[in-house]
Amino acid sequence: MPVAYPTVPAYSQSKRSKQSSDRVARSDAEATIAxxxxxxxxxxxxxxxxxxxxVVLSHQRDVxxxxVQATCVRALExxxxxxxxxxxxxxLFSILHSIWLNEVRSRRVRMGQGFVDADETLVFDGQRDTETHVFANQVLRQVQALPEAQRxxxxxxxxxxxxxxxxxxxxDIPIGTVMSRLAAARAKLAASAGPGRQEGSAQ
Incomplete structure (x- = not known):
């Protein structure tokens, strides 16, 4: 005797599929809010x-x-x-770097805009906090003259x-490229320090 198998109405499958899609959508929305x-x-x-x-990338405070503002907006978006x-x-660092490379830097290159020198970059308006000021004087002055990739x-x-x-x-570069750029940067910094400073640091 043949066995009769119950049929599942198409609308029932469609309903379950819609409910599943709704749950996924709600889950995605909740995750985005979080x-x-x-x-x-x-x-x-x-x-x-x-x-x-x-500042390290652009050399200019206004840029x-x-x-930073564009990075905050992009991160929330x-x-x-x-x-x-x-x-x-x-x-956040990766977002900022991407914006600089693909939008700001490329636009400045097309417009023929150059960079300002380190002294102008490091003139603060008094509203920066102490930590930033110390950073600028101790680090930026040492790396400002390096090529962008090394900097x-x-x-x-x-x-x-x-x-x-x-x-x-x-x-988004090979790790070997990172190491070679660091080695080149160290060599440049050592050379710019001068013989006197290198001897003093060796003692």
């Missing part, structure tokens, strides 16, 4: 560091301010792309203390 809250809470903690990196539990500061890896590796792998991932 990410936005985490990003907003973390942005204020990293603003000074972002500004430092923007650095614009870069792409909150759904932030992986909860990962390092927010690393993610960037020096800042990320020695100031922000990222690992070589983290620097490579952030800049």
């Amino acid at each position: 990410n936005e809250q985490e990003i907003r809470a973390g942005l204020s903690q990293h603003l000074t560091r972002l500004w430092r990196y923007a 650095a301010d614009d870069l 792409r909150a759904n792309q932030f992986a909860h539990g990962t390092r927010l500061d690393r993610w 960037t890896v020096v800042f990320l590796a020695y100031v922000e203390e990222l690992s070589y792998r983290e620097v490579a991932d952030l800049l």
Whole structure:
């Protein structure tokens, strides 16, 4: 005797599919909201560091301010792309670097705008906090004359203390390139220090 199998109406399958899609959409929306809250809470903690990196890249305070502002906006716009539990500061640095490379720097090159020198960059208006001022005097003056590629890896590796792998991932370059740029930067800094200072440091 043939067995009759119950049929499942098509609308029932469609309903279940819609309910599943709605649950996924709600879950994604909730995750995005949670990410936005985490990003907003973390942005204020990293603003000074972002500004430092923007100065290292651009050499100009007004451009650095614009870069940081654009980074904050972009981070909130792409909150759904932030992986909860990962390092927010690393993610923000990568956004800032991308904006600089693909938008700000390329636009400045097209417009024929050059960079200002270190002394002008480091004239502060008195509103920067002490930590930023100390950073500028102790670090920026030493790396400002380096080519941009070397300046960037020096800042990320020695100031922000990222690992070589983290620097490579952030800049999207091979780790060997990071190491060679650091070696070249160290050689330039040692040469610019002068014989007297090198002898003194060796003692």
